[in-house]
Amino acid sequence: MTYEKRYDGRDFDETRKVEIKMGVIPRANGSAMFSFGNTKAIAAVYGPRLMHPQHLQNPEKAVLRCSYDMLSFSVTERKKPGPSRRSSEISHVIMNALTPVLQLENFPNAVIDLEIEIIQADASTRCAGINAAALALAHAGIPMTDLISAVSVGNIGNKICIDITKEEEDYEEDGEKLATDIPVAFAPRKNRLTLLQLDGKVKPEVLKKVIEAGNKACMKINEAQKKALRDLKMETELPEEEEK
């Protein structure tokens, strides 16, 4: 038996409903909320500002200080608040996924603080986090060469699925776990891969297909991200038409 129909009735190359809100945190220099169905991430960017403690300053370029965390109520069983091994690893991975497009050399000795909080988790939280972070960075006016998009690709019972849910992540046949989660992130203009993680097993030829499928999905997400940024200005323009 194979995984033939997805639990929530989506196509195999279809993401969950993407919802984006810009400027969710008024005190931050830039902020955004990104959600894949039930997975919701908010990102806030503070800075560039002076780096403290001083010994962490880099005289060549700005430092991107990333912090990813899941809020205690984001999962069914309460998550103990505070940093964990998992969250610090994901923070680092997100930082590495975003830095290739940032022009950090414009702000030597400064720091850009990026805070990502998952307010509701249903798998692929790091991808939602990266998408929100890219938007928040653009909103904060950080110079960057591209807008990163990320999506998780799953190899569930030998089927390639885009944007997997928690249910799919735990898929098993005859008590054997057959789900592999592969988050990918792309810089879409040049089609550069900036994040590729894998936990589970996958054949090399399948991995190629996974990356291709991920690339296609990322392009779609990127369009949604661009639209959200453009609409941000439209919102401020709306009253003008009403008055006329």
Added chain:
Amino acid sequence: MEAKKEAEENEEMKKTEKKPKKGESKKEEKSEKILKIPRDIVVPGEVIVSGEDYLPSDGTMRESMNIIATRFGLVEFIGRLVKVIPLSGVYIPRRGNTVIGKVIDITYNGLRLDIGAPYEAFLPMKECFFPHGRELEEYFNIGDMITVKIFSIRRGDINLTMRDRGLNKLEGGMTITVNPNKVPRVIGKEGSMVNMIKQETGCLIVVGQNGIIWIRGENIDAELLAKEAILLITSKSHIEGLTDLVQDFLEKAKKGKEKLIK
């Protein structure tokens, strides 16, 4: 892998199709009216112009044949220069900008100010302007607001000066902070907007390029009215005929107050 290449090519095709159109539309807009026309919005990574006719300026960069946006904002063409006017983000200091700073430290040879930029700014004692026969630390206190001019910027080193007309310590009044990218709207064309608020409310107003605005009026009501007018400008900065809107607002507010007194 082939599919990827195809996708890449398709993308490029799309962009090349887009570009000439975009350029044309902008030129048209420009010839009609320079100000107040909503210009195209770009997100980082978008191609603004292709070809070598234009040169990249602030917020853009050249990549082979294309000029791409590196910031989120509005496109502007100044002659052959392509520029992106940012809509958000922190204040990026420029030489010659007049800003309002807050004293955060007094050292033996000058003051350190917070001007809302990514870096702290330094005002040397030599460049300070204060009454004769008084000590620096006697005249300036931590927390004081000063209007200063940016004298030089060198890799995160911002040096300030007070040796210019109208630069002094600000006494009394209140300061408010607005988005530094909206300062041009607060000032208006040749200062029209801020002058109008000054006239209508009778307040003294100093607008720093860094988004810090100082207001001092005869009474607190006048100050609050001026503050509200400025916040109105920043919240509706994209509206056409903003000057009229603010004038209406101020007149209505004044009438309302008169009624209350009667």
